[in-house]
Amino acid sequence: MKRALWTALAVLLLAPAARAADEDAAEQAQRWELIHNAAFADRVLQDAGDAVQIAAPDRALDAALVPITIKLDPSKHIVTLSLFVDNNPSPLVGVFHFGSAISTDQIKTRVRVDAFTLIHAVAETADGQFLTASHYVKAAGGCSAPSSGQSAEILARIGKMQLRRERPLEGAAIPAQLLISHPNYNGMQMGVSGTNLIPARYLENVSVKTGGVTVFELESSISLSEDPSIGFTYTPAGDGAVEIVAQDSTGAVFKRHFDPLTN
Amino acid sequence: MLGGLCVKSFAAFNNGPIGLRSLAAPRPFQLVDQQPGRRSCGENRPRVIPTLASWDPGENEMRRTFGRRNAAAIAAGGVLASLVRSNRARAAVAADMAEPAPGLFVRVGVTEDATAANIDAIANIGFVVGREAVAVIDPGGSLADGLALRAAVLARTSLPIRYVIVTHIHPDHILGSPAFVQDKPVFIGHAALPGAIAERGAFYQTNMHTLLGDDGGAAVMPDRLVATTDTIDLGGRVLELRAHGPAHSGSDLTVMDRATSTLWAADLLFETRVPSLDGSVRGWLRELTALEATQAARVIPGHGPASMPWPDGVADVRRYLQTLAGDVRKVLDSGGELEDAVSVAAQTERGRWQLFDDYNPHNIAHAVHELEWENPL
Numbered sequence: 001m002k003r004a005l006w007t008a009l010a011v012l013l014l015a016p017a018a019r020a021a022d023e024d025a026a027e028q029a030q031r032w033e034l035i036h037n038a039a040f041a042d043r044v045l046q047d048a049g050d051a052v053q054i055a056a057p058d059r060a061l062d063a064a065l066v067p068i069t070i071k072l073d074p075s076k077h078i079v080t081l082s083l084f085v086d087n088n089p090s091p092l093v094g095v096f097h098f099g100s101a102i103s104t105d106q107i108k109t110r111v112r113v114d115a116f117t118l119i120h121a122v123a124e125t126a127d128g129q130f131l132t133a134s135h136y137v138k139a140a141g142g143c144s145a146p147s148s149g150q151s152a153e154i155l156a157r158i159g160k161m162q163l164r165r166e167r168p169l170e171g172a173a174i175p176a177q178l179l180i181s182h183p184n185y186n187g188m189q190m191g192v193s194g195t196n197l198i199p200a201r202y203l204e205n206v207s208v209k210t211g212g213v214t215v216f217e218l219e220s221s222i223s224l225s226e227d228p229s230i231g232f233t234y235t236p237a238g239d240g241a242v243e244i245v246a247q248d249s250t251g252a253v254f255k256r257h258f259d260p261l262t263n
Numbered sequence: 264m265l266g267g268l269c270v271k272s273f274a275a276f277n278n279g280p281i282g283l284r285s286l287a288a289p290r291p292f293q294l295v296d297q298q299p300g301r302r303s304c305g306e307n308r309p310r311v312i313p314t315l316a317s318w319d320p321g322e323n324e325m326r327r328t329f330g331r332r333n334a335a336a337i338a339a340g341g342v343l344a345s346l347v348r349s350n351r352a353r354a355a356v357a358a359d360m361a362e363p364a365p366g367l368f369v370r371v372g373v374t375e376d377a378t379a380a381n382i383d384a385i386a387n388i389g390f391v392v393g394r395e396a397v398a399v400i401d402p403g404g405s406l407a408d409g410l411a412l413r414a415a416v417l418a419r420t421s422l423p424i425r426y427v428i429v430t431h432i433h434p435d436h437i438l439g440s441p442a443f444v445q446d447k448p449v450f451i452g453h454a455a456l457p458g459a460i461a462e463r464g465a466f467y468q469t470n471m472h473t474l475l476g477d478d479g480g481a482a483v484m485p486d487r488l489v490a491t492t493d494t495i496d497l498g499g500r501v502l503e504l505r506a507h508g509p510a511h512s513g514s515d516l517t518v519m520d521r522a523t524s525t526l527w528a529a530d531l532l533f534e535t536r537v538p539s540l541d542g543s544v545r546g547w548l549r550e551l552t553a554l555e556a557t558q559a560a561r562v563i564p565g566h567g568p569a570s571m572p573w574p575d576g577v578a579d580v581r582r583y584l585q586t587l588a589g590d591v592r593k594v595l596d597s598g599g600e601l602e603d604a605v606s607v608a609a610q611t612e613r614g615r616w617q618l619f620d621d622y623n624p625h626n627i628a629h630a631v632h633e634l635e636w637e638n639p640l
Contacts, residue, residue, distance in 0.1 A: 191462065
């Protein structure tokens with residue numbers, strides 16, 4: 001579904017989301033149907049129940065930096081996870097393609113939220129089921145809002161990465177937070193000249209491997225926050241080192257090697 | 264205040280559902296209110312609309328002022344034009360002013376978020392009168408707020424308003440600028456202010472327009488920039504201007520009135536109202552220390568009373584910022600992240616400040632974002 005999905009969803013950029021504060025359940029359903037049709041065509045989506053659960057703060061701290069946690073049931077053999085902020089101009093935040101080194105217990109990230117909105121997660125299982133969950137978030141202005149004011153610093157460190165990990169117990173999976181410094185300009189923010197919007201420049205692909213084995217590949221978009229953050233859990237493979245390769249929409253490639261954690 | 268009015272009343276930062284429920288998010292860069300008749304907050308309360316009888320720059324003046332300037336200012340021109348058409352005949356009501364030092368006047372802002380009822384008069388703004396001229400320090404939070412301040416100047420002196428000093432980018436300080444364009448003053452700001460106006464001006468204007476319609480106001484590009492220090496002479500009264508590194512915002516300017524030993528600290532100093540962070544928590548602490556070396560009899564905080572003995576208030580802001588930064592670092596150092604910081608950071612400060620829960624969460628998000636890149640491995 002890779003690129004076709006993005007192409008289909010680009011159309012939604014032209015379809016204005018309802019004014020969220022006024023939005024009722026029918027409008028929410030209509031918006032999601034639009035996204036569903038564009039992203040999954042004739043696939044039947046099932047309610048995920050406990051298999052996929054979204055957590056987010058009731059009151060967003062900062063609409064440009066809304067932390068989202070998606071809890072997954074590892075027994076479901078989930079192979080892809082798509083995340084949508086329904087009322088954003090570009091609803092698809094990203095698609096995670098899981099490799100064999102990931103523990104599919106939870107994924108965390110930070111998103112921009114442009115208007116009060118449902119957030120949807122769709123998990124695809126190895127046996128072809130599509131499980132959905134949703135969560136309502138009260139935040140607004142995160143897409144057109146100016147950048148954090150740290151733009152100069154962020155551009156100076158663009159592509160720098162951090163992998164924050166907890167020391168593992170012997171043989172246990174390792175919870176990790178990957179931070180990639182990138183302005184993730186979404187094309188809706190005014191530049192300092194004041195006459196032009198800053199052209200979109202955002203992370204398109206993030207690949208995480210350990211010892212040559214894929215943890216996940218993420219196709220991402222403009223709804224990811226500035227300085228993207230991705231939380232995941234992996235099981236070290238091979239020598240246990242972690243290799244990150246990220247590419248942005250200008251084609252710039254950023255790579256980083258992280259040594260294995262030692263006890 | 265922070266990127267400002269923001270939080271509740273503006274969709275920008277969204278700290279709470281109150282203002283937002285009725286506001287909804289503005290579509291990106293749409294500069295007109297889609298529902299002009301609609302008021303978001305306090306719609307049933309009486310609105311104070313102080314405007315000035317003589318306010319009429321005329322089309323040519325509008326063009327001179329805005330035509331050569333940026334998109335944000337051009338948008339402001341539209342706001343002004345309709346203001347001229349609709350409000351020409353109405354009289355401005357002068358703002359109530361305190362005079363903490365001779366010839367130095369302060370309008371105390373209310374400890375609220377911006378609403379239609381308070382016309383965003385939430386920051387401390389004012390002016391200084393010399394022998395030959397007047398300098399306005401912060402033109403106000405909306406056109407209506409600016410016009411009320413201007414009326415207060417006119418009620419006290421016939422000296423010309425030669426300078427309008429803008430202490431930083433935030434809407435509660437800058438959006439009253441158009442009220443003073445007719446006086447043809449020199450607008451003075453931090454060297455980073457033009458960039459900040461370009462980035463945020465239209466966004467702030469749009470949001471304030473949603474709240475106040477044509478009384479919302481606009482940012483005006485500064486004519487004179489301060490990169491380090493500068494002075495202006497009002498006639499026997501020299502004001503020293505000082506540009507600061509990223510602290511409360513990215514464009515903080517403070518003003519020293521030597522004649523009365525008064526430091527106008529603007530939003531480097533908050534009292535009562537919880538500080539809002541939109542620059543750098545580390546930078547703000549540095550600038551406070553540098554500022555503390557300043558000799559002064561009194562200080563004018565950006566939010567709080569009209570004046571305080573100097574350096575009162577510094578300790579409170581420093582304690583808040585140190586607590587915020589310290590708590591956030593503790594969370595990050597123990598492997599936590601943004602979500603984990605929310606419930607713990609600066610919680611010991613609750614009860615010491617008003618509007619705490621409206622701003623502290625955003626401050627935490629800003630501090631986490633800043634400090635997680637403090638020492639990248």
